[in-house]
Structures are given as C-alpha cells and as structure tokens.
Amino acid sequence: MIYVTKIYMPDREKFKSYIDGIYESGWLTNNGPLVQELEKKLEDFLGVKNLLCLSSGTDALQFAYRLLEVEDKEVITTPFSFVSTVSAIAAERLTPVFADIDKDTYNMDPKNIERLINDKTCAIAPCHVFGNACEIDEIDAIAKKHDLKVIYDASHAFDVEYKGKHILGYGDMSIISFHATKMFHTVEGGAIVIKDDALYEKAKVVRNYGIDAPDSVSMLGVNSKLNEVGAAMGLCMLEEEDIIHKERKKSHEFYTRKLREFVQLQEKNPSADQSYSYFPVVFDDENEMDQVRTALFEKGVAARQYFKPSLDTLPYVNCSEVMENSRDIASRILVIPMHSGVEPMVAETIIDTLSNMRTYEQAS
Ligand SMILES: Cc1ncc(COP(=O)(O)O)c(C=O)c1O
Numbered sequence: 095m096i097y098v099t100k101i102y103m104p105d106r107e108k109f110k111s112y113i114d115g116i117y118e119s120g121w122l123t124n125n126g127p128l129v130q131e132l133e134k135k136l137e138d139f140l141g142v143k144n145l146l147c148l149s150s151g152t153d154a155l156q157f158a159y160r161l162l163e164v165e166d167k168e169v170i171t172t173p174f175s176f177v178s179t180v181s182a183i184a185a186e187r188l189t190p191v192f193a194d195i196d197k198d199t200y201n202m203d204p205k206n207i208e209r210l211i212n213d214k215t216c217a218i219a220p221c222h223v224f225g226n227a228c229e230i231d232e233i234d235a236i237a238k239k240h241d242l243k244v245i246y247d248a249s250h251a252f253d254v255e256y257k258g259k260h261i262l263g264y265g266d267m268s269i270i271s272f273h274a275t276k277m278f279h280t281v282e283g284g285a286i287v288i289k290d291d292a293l294y295e296k297a298k299v300v301r302n303y304g305i306d307a308p309d310s311v312s313m314l315g316v317n318s319k320l321n322e323v324g325a326a327m328g329l330c331m332l333e334e335e336d337i338i339h340k341e342r343k344k345s346h347e348f349y350t351r352k353l354r355e356f357v358q359l360q361e362k363n364p365s366a367d368q369s370y371s372y373f374p375v376v377f378d379d380e381n382e383m384d385q386v387r388t389a390l391f392e393k394g395v396a397a398r399q400y401f402k403p404s405l406d407t408l409p410y411v412n413c414s415e416v417m418e419n420s421r422d423i424a425s426r427i428l429v430i431p432m433h434s435g436v437e438p439m440v441a442e443t444i445i446d447t448l449s450n451m452r453t454y455e456q457a458s
Pocket residue numbers: 150151152153175176178179221247249250271272273283284
C-alpha cells in the first residue's frame with residue numbers, strides 16, 4: 095500500500111558516523127553537543143534566532159502555552175488542522191475558541207477573529223495549513239490592536255518564507271513538528287522559535303525541569319528535551335534538504351499541471367513561497383471524493399481526508415457554533431501521496447474517475 099507520507103531516510107553511512115560518535119562520547123541526552131549543533135545550524139539555515147529543539151510538535155505547542163503563564167483564558171484557533179493544534183490548548187487548561195477557515199486557502203479567515211475577542215482571550219493560534227502561509231499581517235495587526243499573543247503552528251511549513259523571511263520568524267512564538275513524516279525530521283521532535291529574548295532564556299530553563307544551575311530550581315519546568323539520536327537524524331536530513339526539496343517540487347508541479355482543471359487546488363498566499371509538503375485536492379462533493387478514494391485504494395494508494403474530524407467536533411471542546419467551512423472542506427478533501435513513481439498513476443486515476451462520473455451524470 096502506498097501511503098500519503100513516506101519517511102525520508104538520509105544517507106545511512108552518515109547517520110552511522112553520528113551514532114559512532116554518540117557511542118564514543120556516551121552523551122545521549124541533556125542538551126548534548128548534537129542538539130546544540132542542530133539548533134545553531136537550523137537557525138542559520140532558516141535565518142531565525144532563538145530556536146529551541148523540543149521533544150515533539152505537540153510538546154512545542156503545549157510548551158508555548160505554558161510560557162504564556164495564564165489561567166482560565168481563551169485561545170482563538172482554527173478548526174481545520176491536525177488535532178494537536180487544539181488538543182495542546184485544552185491540555186494546558188485553556189479554552190479553544192474557533193474562527194472558521196477560508197474555503198479557498200483552508201487557513202483561519204482573519205475576518206472571523208475579531209468578534210470572538212473578549213476579556214478572557216489571551217492569544218490567537220493559527221496554523222499554516224499544508225504549508226500555506228496565513229494572512230500574517232492581518233492577524234498580527236488584530237493581535238496588536240487587542241494586545242494578544244500570536245502562536246503560529248508552522249508544522250507543515252519548513253520550506254516556506256513569507257515576505258522574504260522564514261515563516262518561523264513570525265508571531266510571538268512559532269512552532270514546528272519534526273515528526274518522521276515531515277519534510278525535515280528528527281524521528282520524533284519539534285522546535286519553538288521565540289521572538290522575545292528574555293522569554294527565550296526562560297524557555298531554556300523550563301525545558302530542563304526548571305533547573306537553572308546545579309542544585310537550583312528557579313521555576314516550574316518540564317522535560318521537553320530532544321535527544322542526541324534525534325538530533326543526529328536532523329543533522330543528516332539538513333544536509334539533504336536541497337535533494338528533498340527538488341524532488342517534492344517536481345512532484346508538486348506535475349500534479350498541479352495535471353490536476354488543476356479537474357479539482358480545486360489550495361489557493362496559495364501570494365506573499366509566500368509555495369510549500370511542497372502536501373498535495374491536497376478538493377472535489378465538488380463528498381460522493382466524488384469517496385469514489386476517487388475508493389478507486390485509488392483499489393490500486394493500492396491510500397489517499398486520506400485531512401483534517402477529519404473538523405476540530406470543532408472534538409469531544410473535549412465545547413463549541414456551540416458549527417464551523418461550516420472547515421466541516422465542508424474536511425468532507426470533500428483528499429491528500430494524495432507525493433513520492434516519485436506514484437504521481438502519474440494517481441493523477442490518471444483521479445482524472446479517469448472524475449471523467450467517468452461526470453459523463454455519467456451528464457448522460458442521466
Ligand atoms: C499542524 C500540526 N501541528 C502539530 C503537529 C504535532 O506534531 P508532532 O507529531 O511532532 O507532535 C502536527 C503533526 O503532524 C501537525 O501536522
């Protein structure tokens with residue numbers, strides 16, 4: 095079976111040489127030399143400062159909310175993302191409040207934000223879905239007007255610059271997942287980029303159980319450390335980023351060329367780079383989506399409905415308003431695999447299935 099994501103394994107000998115080094119040093123975790131090297135190299139590669147590697151993307155989101163040090167507050171977020179975008183808010187005992195998405199970009203629509211702001215609101219937490227940059231300027235302006243923090247979930251956007259600067263450099267904090275299925279990964283892992291220098295210094299202590307010096311615990315902390323094996327994987331991946339990027343770009347361009355007249359493609363933010371992380375296609379209705387999904391499955395391709403369920407329906411959020419756009423897109427979207435070799439077959443199956451269906455509908 096061919097799945098939507100395929101884990102990239104970097105050069106084996108290179109990885110082995112890092113593992114040999116770990117055996118020699120005996121240093122497996124606790125802010126080791128490889129984590130420090132990876133943080134420095136990522137800062138240089140992405141052109142950002144104050145980047146901290148953490149143990150996962152979910153952890154990075156929860157970590158961001160912990161750093162806010164607020165209680166009994168609300169966070170305005172998107173209903174259309176991976177579940178962690180919202181579960182992290184709830185897990186930190188904050189209340190997620192949903193602003194519905196735009197039907198073309200699939201990102202939180204800034205027009206829906208302001209009416210949700212009240213005395214309890216402490217932050218806005220959008221996600222750059224499928225690596226498509228949010229309306230950052232508009233969101234930041236709303237946050238500034240109401241004195242709110244902005245926490246961006248940039249988990250899909252490792253390859254994206256917005257207005258000439260890497261997307262992780264926006265907001266008060268931005269987080270990213272380095273899960274094995276992502277374009278850049280550390281097996282499990284993630285990172286946070288923190289705008290404020292003092293908060294960044296504090297975050298380093300929070301990440302290490304609140305321990306700021308030998309025999310000194312200065313604040314409430316957690317264990318959010320990335321380990322040395324994960325960092326070794328990250329260092330290997332970073333060396334091959336241009337290869338990964340080129341391969342994905344080629345596949346993305348192929349799909350765009352073949353499919354744009356048959357299905358709805360995500361409308362990208364013109365001020366940002368095209369991300370090559372995912373390839374979502376949206377059909378006219380759920381029935382069409384389902385037929386294509388079945389036809390692909392029969393050929394051994396497991397295309398998937400991202401992001402279903404729409405997050406306003408989660409059992410632990412109390413959302414009284416229906417997020418219509420999010421539910422609608424979630425019901426008729428498929429993310430298709432983008433690895434070399436599968437593209438022509440997937441594109442042909444989609445086109446054939448739709449052509450057969452639509453001809454049949456016209457005839458009947
Ligand atoms: C948008 C988004 N946010 C957060 C996460 C959570 O990241 P992790 O799996 O590293 O915990 C993911 C993971 O897929 C994601 O896609």
